[in-house]
Amino acid sequence: xxxxxxxxxxxxxxxxxxxxxxxxxxxxxxxxxxxxxxxxxxxxxxxxxxxxxxxxxxxxxxxxxxxxxxxxxxxxxxxxxxxxxxxxxxxxxxxxxxxxxxxxxxxxxxx
Amino acid sequence: xxxxxxxxxxxxxxxxxxxxxxxxxxxxxxxxxxxxxxxxxxxxxxxxxxxxxxxxxxxxxxxxxxxxxxxxxxxxxxxxxxxxxxxxxxxxxxxxxxxxxxxxxxxxxxxxxxxxx
Numbered sequence: 001x002x003x004x005x006x007x008x009x010x011x012x013x014x015x016x017x018x019x020x021x022x023x024x025x026x027x028x029x030x031x032x033x034x035x036x037x038x039x040x041x042x043x044x045x046x047x048x049x050x051x052x053x054x055x056x057x058x059x060x061x062x063x064x065x066x067x068x069x070x071x072x073x074x075x076x077x078x079x080x081x082x083x084x085x086x087x088x089x090x091x092x093x094x095x096x097x098x099x100x101x102x103x104x105x106x107x108x109x110x111x
Numbered sequence: 112x113x114x115x116x117x118x119x120x121x122x123x124x125x126x127x128x129x130x131x132x133x134x135x136x137x138x139x140x141x142x143x144x145x146x147x148x149x150x151x152x153x154x155x156x157x158x159x160x161x162x163x164x165x166x167x168x169x170x171x172x173x174x175x176x177x178x179x180x181x182x183x184x185x186x187x188x189x190x191x192x193x194x195x196x197x198x199x200x201x202x203x204x205x206x207x208x209x210x211x212x213x214x215x216x217x218x219x220x221x222x223x224x225x226x227x228x
Binding site for chain 1: 143145
């Protein structure tokens with residue numbers, strides 16, 4: 001069973017702080033990793049994808065990948081109340097079309 | 112770019128009826144579309160992978176005769192929930208795989224909330 005694991009939270013951070021979201025995966029052959037944001041009652045929206053070890057930055061978001069440790073994270077700088085949502089980590093299984101999703105981490109940013 | 116639409120956004124039906132949900136990629140061609148189901152406070156569960164012009168591939172435990180998938184064109188896939196029952200009430204979300212952003216990036220439709228009475 002290929003798994004993607006996330007802490008369900010909630011993770012509470014004050015406005016302006018850095019939120020750190022973590023994800024581990026079991027399929028060592030996975031090559032592609034995605035972070036989606038899902039507001040309550042809505043469908044997921046893509047935030048970032050990352051393929052290579054290291055950091056990838058896009059605005060206030062930084063994705064970090066460590067394939068040796070099978071670990072991917074998302075940092076949100078200058079967190080805003082509008083960032084409050086559930087963040088889903090998704091991993092593309094090796095040599096398939098499928099994405100396996102974690103259960104998501106609920107982030108709460110308080111003013 | 113990479114916009115996916117779904118219709119209807121919400122449907123309420125009586126037990127035993129069939130419901131069809133459409134998924135369209137509006138500004139790109141999607142050779143592969145995916146159908147997910149999400150129950151409250153749970154993550155997305157893949158139901159099936161739909162490839163244009165061929166039969167869908169269903170995940171283990173998903174009844175292919177109950178959840179009929181048709182991918183008639185590069186921009187349209189449909190999911191029909193046949194003889195729906197209250198336990199089929201859920202949030203159904205499609206995604207389409209596009210080339211923008213990577214070969215396996217999936218873009219999600221807004222979802223369809225199905226309530227079976």
